[in-house]
Amino acid sequence: MTTTLRPYDPIDLSSLTFWQGPPADREPVFDQLRRERPLSWHRPAESALLPEPDPDDPGYWALVTHADIVAVSRDSDTWSSGMQYGGVMMESVPEEILEMAHSILSMDSPRHTTLRKVIASVFTPRRIKLIEDQIKAQAAAIVDDLGEHGEVDLVEAVSARLPMWTISEMIGVPEEERRVVTDAANAMVCWNDPDFLGDNDPLQMMFDSLLILHGRAYDFCQARAAHPQDDLISALVTAEVDGAKLTFEEIAAFFVLLSVAGNDTTRQTTSHGVLALDRHPDQKKLLLADFEGRIGPAVEEFVRWGTPVLTFRRTAHKDTEIRGQAIAAGEKVVMFYHSANRDGAVFTDPYTLDITRNPNPHVGFGGGGAHFCLGSNVARTQLRAIFDQLLRRLPDLQVSGEPEYLPGNFINGIKRLSVRY
Numbered sequence: 001m002t003t004t005l006r007p008y009d010p011i012d013l014s015s016l017t018f019w020q021g022p023p024a025d026r027e028p029v030f031d032q033l034r035r036e037r038p039l040s041w042h043r044p045a046e047s048a049l050l051p052e053p054d055p056d057d058p059g060y061w062a063l064v065t066h067a068d069i070v071a072v073s074r075d076s077d078t079w080s081s082g083m084q085y086g087g088v089m090m091e092s093v094p095e096e097i098l099e100m101a102h103s104i105l106s107m108d109s110p111r112h113t114t115l116r117k118v119i120a121s122v123f124t125p126r127r128i129k130l131i132e133d134q135i136k137a138q139a140a141a142i143v144d145d146l147g148e149h150g151e152v153d154l155v156e157a158v159s160a161r162l163p164m165w166t167i168s169e170m171i172g173v174p175e176e177e178r179r180v181v182t183d184a185a186n187a188m189v190c191w192n193d194p195d196f197l198g199d200n201d202p203l204q205m206m207f208d209s210l211l212i213l214h215g216r217a218y219d220f221c222q223a224r225a226a227h228p229q230d231d232l233i234s235a236l237v238t239a240e241v242d243g244a245k246l247t248f249e250e251i252a253a254f255f256v257l258l259s260v261a262g263n264d265t266t267r268q269t270t271s272h273g274v275l276a277l278d279r280h281p282d283q284k285k286l287l288l289a290d291f292e293g294r295i296g297p298a299v300e301e302f303v304r305w306g307t308p309v310l311t312f313r314r315t316a317h318k319d320t321e322i323r324g325q326a327i328a329a330g331e332k333v334v335m336f337y338h339s340a341n342r343d344g345a346v347f348t349d350p351y352t353l354d355i356t357r358n359p360n361p362h363v364g365f366g367g368g369g370a371h372f373c374l375g376s377n378v379a380r381t382q383l384r385a386i387f388d389q390l391l392r393r394l395p396d397l398q399v400s401g402e403p404e405y406l407p408g409n410f411i412n413g414i415k416r417l418s419v420r421y
């Protein structure tokens with residue numbers, strides 16, 4: 001059967017309106033798909049970045065079960081992340097953006113393997129241990145700034161601060177450049193939010209942000225090439241990959257990836273975690289009763305519960321099959337991580353927040369395999385530090401208004417969350 005003749009599933013995961021509103025509203029839809037049609041075929045995702053749908057794009061298969069997402073994530077021989085197929089976003093993204101922003105995320109082996117190795121050398125447990133004390137001190141300073149009583153937007157006052165600080169330290173972004181880098185990184189994930197966008201054109205906003213980030217990255221590369229220091233940019237300008245140095249463009253693209261991947265995700269997990277504990281006071285009590293003993297599994301449960309990254313795509317390198325359905329080379333699958341993290345075949349009572357859940361094989365950091373989140377241990381360290389400060393010093397902190405959610409099919413975002421303490 002040719003893909004164009006295949007009927008689309010009656011459930012439309014591709015419309016922008018489906019991705020507005022609270023994530024809980026979408027859960028029954030994914031429940032139904034997991035139960036009735038674990039593999040379903042959909043029209044191409046609508047995109048604010050490409051006003052005209054691509055007439056050559058037939059659509060994609062939706063993967064909603066834990067088993068399928070893990071299997072595809074771990075089989076890079078069959079499934080490509082590469083830019084030659086348009087990369088990993090659910091919707092089509094202009095090629096220039098992929099090249100400037102995605103780096104290793106939208107790359108296949110052997111280049112992915114080699115580049116990831118260089119980058120991973122800066123994410124070793126020893127390096128993270130070195131930065132851990134600074135992360136703890138920074139988390140303490142953020143909670144100091146809250147004072148003893150007050151009402152604030154948690155996202156701005158707490159969740160957003162630690163991730164960007166950590167990334168800036170690791171990369172080596174000078175203090176005076178951090179604001180401008182953070183704002184540009186935010187714009188990279190908020191372009192589909194009408195509140196954030198105002199009268200701006202989404203594509204223009206994306207390009208403007210990319211130009212800012214690339215411009216800064218070039219300056220950092222030049223400075224570090226002349227005077228290497230103990231940071232990621234220095235490691236990258238001096239590294240040799242396949243006998244050649246990385247170009248400043250390649251380093252800049254990685255800088256954009258990190259500024260986005262390492263920034264928004266941990267921020268969202270912090271907000272989702274605070275909201276989840278507020279809605280489940282028994283779990284908060286349990287955590288406070290033995291913080292050291294329970295924070296490890298609690299952080300994993302916050303990542304499962306919040307699933308900050310909602311989707312990534314893969315494209316078949318070669319003919320294959322899933323659940324007996326033939327899939328031709330060139331066809332796409334979209335992995336719905338949030339759905340896999342609610343899959344009753346793997347998680348007992350998936351809709352129950354259980355901070356003691358163990359094992360907790362969530363796919364919040366990806367389903368395993370070559371692209372598994374490079375920053376997962378950095379994220380865990382940050383989340384431990386911020387929850388330690390928030391819960392121990394402000395144990396009566398309460399959510400004081402309804403959360404406002406970021407629309408979109410990529411980041412499961414909370415834009416604002418009022419809290420009182």
Ligand code: HEM
Pocket residue numbers: 073104105106116167257258261262263265266269303307308309312363364365366367368369370371372373374375376378379
């Ligand atoms: C709770 C926080 C985070 C979540 C939920 C998250 C989630 C993810 C996911 C789902 C992927 C794709 C995995 C795949 O395709 O199999 C990924 C990749 C990646 N993440 Fe994270 N991430 C988080 C924090 C971070 C942090 C703090 C950093 C950096 C310091 C980071 C850096 C990266 C990089 C560089 C990749 C690309 C890896 C590759 O393609 O080889 N992430 N992350």
